[in-house]
Amino acid sequence: MEPHQDNHPPLTRGMTLLFACACGIVIGNIYYAQPLLAAIAHSFGRAPTELGYLVTLTQLGYAASLLLIVPLGDAVNRHTLIVRLLMLNVVALVAVTFSTNFTMFVVANVAVGFVTCSTQLLVPFAASLADARSRGRAVGTVMSGLLLGILLARVAAGAIADGLGWRAVYGIAAAMVFVLTVVLAVKLPKDRRDARLDYAALMKSLVALVRAQPLIALRSTYGALVFACFSLLWTGLTFLLSQPPYSYSEGQIGLFGVVGAVGALAATSAGRLVDRGHGNAATGLFAAAVLASFALIAAGAHSLAALIAGILLLDVGVQGMHISNQSVIYALAGNARSRVTTIYLTSYFIGGALGSFAASVAYGIDGWRGVCVAGAALAGVLIVSWLASQRAGVRQVTQ
Known part of the structure; x- marks a missing residue:
């Protein structure tokens, strides 16, 4: 059994739930805008499709911080780093709330994306506290x-915006993150480490990790493709639902996050499958679910039932794939889990940013059908990548 890292106490159930709640609260900050695109666009005199690029820019800000900030989690005091990032998150959310023009709004949102990387310091922190037998489950x-948090952020944003306007969404988010900062400053396990690697060495070691573990690069490719599918759907969905035949309000659009939240229940099961050595087969199953979902989603242009079923199937596939990926790479990482997180999630959110961008372009070219064709194409590439890895003999390594 691998020892606990840095002489921390073992991860308890209560601490695991605190980590989970913290991640959910913080990550929601970069997704509140999705059901609000039409309302935000109207307030700044912009076209709704133009706001699709806002999601892309925010995700790119997040991806940049994954590359530049998260590697520090292997070298510095994680407790201090996480708390300081959360404090900056509060400042950025307040700036969004009181933005007076579109440029300020965009810049503040990119800043929100950049400092939201604290979530991806918490995930490997939890992995380092768990023992090898329960790491996938943790x-x-x-x-x-x-x-x-990603999915329910849409529900909360839509409901709050219907009653109080979109600015209230970000004001309430700032208050929530402030409270969370205080709680984590007290409850988060203290990290006694001082820097052991300089920053340049940390960044160079990312390349060495990929060379030493080709499976990390493979799983990063899977992650980029599957999150591109996810972001493409949820960005394009706002365009579909805000227009006839649906013509839904922000609150009604946000409620679709409840449907997607069911998919998150697959996450724990996926981690357990990896713990038991079945992660490779689970990967193929989840990839097939993503591909199949777009047939239902395409029919959703005129059928609410088909749309809901497709969203549910897509989210099961996406979330299950994501957890399978992370459970596998954390088993390889040892004391380099923050850097492995950087490699994987930088790819993941670049894929998400490209998916959001593709949704705006595809919808502008061919409406909902264009979005679904693009999604099916990405899912097809994912399936081909998985099949090719089986033939090449790139297999999962488990604990």
Whole structure:
């Protein structure tokens, strides 16, 4: 059994749930805008499709911080780093709330994306506290919180915006993160480490990790493709639902996050499958679910039932794939889990940013059908990548 890292006490159930709640609260900050695109666009005199690029920019800000900030989690005091990032998150959310023009709004949102990387310091922190036999389950639980945060953020944003306007969404988010900062400053396990690697050495070691573990690069590719599918759907969905035949309000659009939240329940199960040595087969199953979902989603242009079923199937596939990926790579990482997180999630959110961008372009070219064709194409590439890895003999390594 691998020892606990840095002489921390073992991860308790209560601490696992705190990590999960923290991840859910913080990650929601970069997804509140999705059901609000039409309302935000109207307030700044912009076209709704133009706001699709806002999601892309925010995710790119997040991806940049994953690359530049998260590697520090292997070298510095994680407690201090996480708390300081949360404090900056509060400042950025306040700036969004009181933005007076579109440029200020965009810049503040990119800043929100950049400092939200604290979530991806919490996930490997939890993995380092768990023992080898339960690590997949612990990662799955924490990631369930994060994924529920992504999906339920849309529900909360839509409901609040219907009654109080979109600015209230970000004001309330700032208050929530402030309270969370205080709680984590007290409850988060103290990290006694001082820097052991300089920053340049940390960044160079990312390349060495990929060369030493080709499976990390493979799983990063899976992650980029599957999150591109996810972001493409949820960005394009706002365009579909805000227009005839649906013509839904922000609150009604946000309620679709409840449907997607069911998919997050697959996360813990995926982690357990990896713990038992079945992660490779689970990967193929989840990839097939993503591909199949777009047939239902395409029919959703005129059928609410088909749309809901497709969203549910897509989210099960996406979240299950994501947890399978992370459970596998954390088993390889040892004391380099923050750097492995950087490699994987930088790819993941670049994929998400490209998916959001593709949704805006595809919808502008061919409406909902264009979005679904693009999604099916990405899912097809994912399936081909998985099949090719089986033939090449790139297999999962488990604990």
